[in-house]
Amino acid sequence: MVGFQNNSNIHGAALATTSALAIVVATGPEVPVSLTDTDQAELLHLQGRVRGVEARETRAVKGRALLLRGQYRFIRKHGAISLTHYAKGIGFDYEATSLVYHVSAQLVLNKNVSSAPEADKEAVRNEASQLARAIAAMEQLHNAHNGLTDDAFVTWYESMGHISGLAQKYLETKRVEKKAAAKPSLGEADATAEKTPAEQVDEMFDTLGTVEIDALAGISSGQEGLFAYRNEGGRLRLIPLTANKATIIGLAGFAPCPLAGMPADLRFYRELLMTGAAFVPDELSDIPIDDVPEGDVANDSYDMLPAYAMYLVERDRFSIAHSRRDDGLILEVVPSIDPGYSLKGECFIDNLTRRRLAERLLGEANAAQFGLAPVDGFAAPLTIAGQTKKLTFTGKADGKAVNLIIKPRRMGAIWTYRVAPAFLPVASAMMSPETVTGFDDAFMKVLLKKQKDRPVAVTIGRGKIGFANDKAAAAPFDAEVQGSATVQVMLHDLRRAMVGLLGLSRQGGLTWCADPNGLLLIEAATDVATYRAFIQTLEPNRDQPTRSRTLRERVESLPQPSAPAAVAEAA
Numbered sequence: 001m002v003g004f005q006n007n008s009n010i011h012g013a014a015l016a017t018t019s020a021l022a023i024v025v026a027t028g029p030e031v032p033v034s035l036t037d038t039d040q041a042e043l044l045h046l047q048g049r050v051r052g053v054e055a056r057e058t059r060a061v062k063g064r065a066l067l068l069r070g071q072y073r074f075i076r077k078h079g080a081i082s083l084t085h086y087a088k089g090i091g092f093d094y095e096a097t098s099l100v101y102h103v104s105a106q107l108v109l110n111k112n113v114s115s116a117p118e119a120d121k122e123a124v125r126n127e128a129s130q131l132a133r134a135i136a137a138m139e140q141l142h143n144a145h146n147g148l149t150d151d152a153f154v155t156w157y158e159s160m161g162h163i164s165g166l167a168q169k170y171l172e173t174k175r176v177e178k179k180a181a182a183k184p185s186l187g188e189a190d191a192t193a194e195k196t197p198a199e200q201v202d203e204m205f206d207t208l209g210t211v212e213i214d215a216l217a218g219i220s221s222g223q224e225g226l227f228a229y230r231n232e233g234g235r236l237r238l239i240p241l242t243a244n245k246a247t248i249i250g251l252a253g254f255a256p257c258p259l260a261g262m263p264a265d266l267r268f269y270r271e272l273l274m275t276g277a278a279f280v281p282d283e284l285s286d287i288p289i290d291d292v293p294e295g296d297v298a299n300d301s302y303d304m305l306p307a308y309a310m311y312l313v314e315r316d317r318f319s320i321a322h323s324r325r326d327d328g329l330i331l332e333v334v335p336s337i338d339p340g341y342s343l344k345g346e347c348f349i350d351n352l353t354r355r356r357l358a359e360r361l362l363g364e365a366n367a368a369q370f371g372l373a374p375v376d377g378f379a380a381p382l383t384i385a386g387q388t389k390k391l392t393f394t395g396k397a398d399g400k401a402v403n404l405i406i407k408p409r410r411m412g413a414i415w416t417y418r419v420a421p422a423f424l425p426v427a428s429a430m431m432s433p434e435t436v437t438g439f440d441d442a443f444m445k446v447l448l449k450k451q452k453d454r455p456v457a458v459t460i461g462r463g464k465i466g467f468a469n470d471k472a473a474a475a476p477f478d479a480e481v482q483g484s485a486t487v488q489v490m491l492h493d494l495r496r497a498m499v500g501l502l503g504l505s506r507q508g509g510l511t512w513c514a515d516p517n518g519l520l521l522i523e524a525a526t527d528v529a530t531y532r533a534f535i536q537t538l539e540p541n542r543d544q545p546t547r548s549r550t551l552r553e554r555v556e557s558l559p560q561p562s563a564p565a566a567v568a569e570a571a
Contacts, residue, residue, distance in 0.1 A: 064162065283307045433506070
């Protein structure tokens with residue numbers, strides 16, 4: 001990226017992010033410079049403008065746009081190094097090392113992550129992170145907006161998608177640079193040539209699931225080849241086969257995946273987080289950050305609050321749904337392994353640790369690194385303090401640890417949903433694995449092609465489960481049926497649920513359960529958990545399709561504990 005000079009003609013100091021994806025060039029002096037009384041007064045005024053915008057003293061878009069411009073200019077004038085030094089001197093201790101402007105963002109917002117109440121800490125951290133990314137994107141695009149008038153800047157701000165759009169542009173730039181860095185330039189072609197057969201075989205032995213036995217006579221040290229084997233009553237008969245490296249590489253696809261044989265808790269948490277993201281991805285709500293003036297209607301010109309996935313831990317299961325959304329899928333996950341702790345109580349998974357762990361577990365080979373040194377059969381040792389549980393996953397390759405924290409459900413102003421206890425199916429249909437395959441080949445192709453979100457009728461009865469999309473004839477499939485019912489769901493809801501369930505390494509088929517009062521349940525199982533996807537049914541006799549909320553139970557934050565309770569939990 002290109003760095004620019006600040007107003008004092010002092011070149012920016014290059015601050016490399018720890019992610020190594022990109023080098024962000026921060027303007028300002030290389031050595032911290034103290035803020036003068038005038039500078040501090042300017043900062044106080046800027047912080048006051050934050051409160052003003054949040055209190056709706058100006059129109060949402062223009063007020064936010066001009067506030068962002070003021071924040072950017074202040075940070076660019078003094079530099080990240082000076083502002084970080086000043087902020088840390090007055091107690092802004094939390095720093096996201098992968099974001100150059102994170103501490104500066106906290107300072108101009110006057111929102112300190114380290115001193116924020118625990119219930120608000122994540123929201124403050126996220127707000128500062130979004131502003132830090134937006135500032136970084138504006139630095140990259142400095143010449144595009146620096147000379148604009150205020151009105152023209154507001155138009156530019158809208159064209160960029162507001163603060164959230166600028167933050168997303170920064171992330172997209174990092175991804176592009178990561179891909180570019182992975183591709184060799186013309187002069188580097190020889191240095192980054194395709195791996196040799198020997199290197200590919202070495203990598204197979206390092207990353208794929210391996211089984212070690214004592215050396216056999218006639219096979220010299222370092223020799224490579226293949227075995228054919230047969231289990232004969234507790235003994236294995238092996239046939240050594242001569243094979244060159246090309247043959248070994250060609251058969252690599254038949255090897256077990258790197259996670260095979262890994263501790264069950266590692267496989268469960270990876271599956272929980274990957275499947276949860278497929279059903280309930282982190283998105284934006286339709287609730288604007290700023291109050292909407294009387295007579296106005298919130299639209300795309302407003303910045304919206306996040307609708308993160310909330311992972312409740314209660315009632316012997318994990319329950320996943322969006323925050324700040326009245327409609328959407330609910331996914332319940334019931335582990336079939338022993339997690340080592342109680343799933344009762346009223347807790348949830350800390351969102352920051354949930355996202356960090358999910359990033360580290362994306363690739364199978366990467367995830368397997370966390371299971372190579374189990375403790376008492378668990379990949380993640382467990383620490384319990386009161387109702388808070390901390391699971392610590394440590395990668396064997398780099399020795400770096402990442403935590404997953406489950407804590408009491410104190411979420412501040414955030415709310416979410418779970419399935420209401422009144423859910424009572426009146427009909428069920430069990431699809432065999434063979435029928436699921438036929439359903440995938442036939443009806444799923446129709447769902448994936450459809451662009452318009454329309455009602456889909458699901459009918460259970462007479463040994464069949466049928467699906468009718470819009471005005472098309474029903475597509476029936478054989479099933480073991482109890483009871484009878486017909487419900488309608490929205491096509492996009494059904495499609496998202498089915499893509500998630502069909503992507504699992506299932507054991508068995510699918511079970512469908514219908515409660516016409518508000519929910520359709522689709523259930524599947526793997527070797528580590530049972531997954532229960534709940535789709536809202538449509539209310540009858542409506543002019544427009546309307547999702548029923550009858551069987552969705554709103555969940556809000558627990559009250560903050562009294563001082564004695566807080567001390568007891570911390571003990």
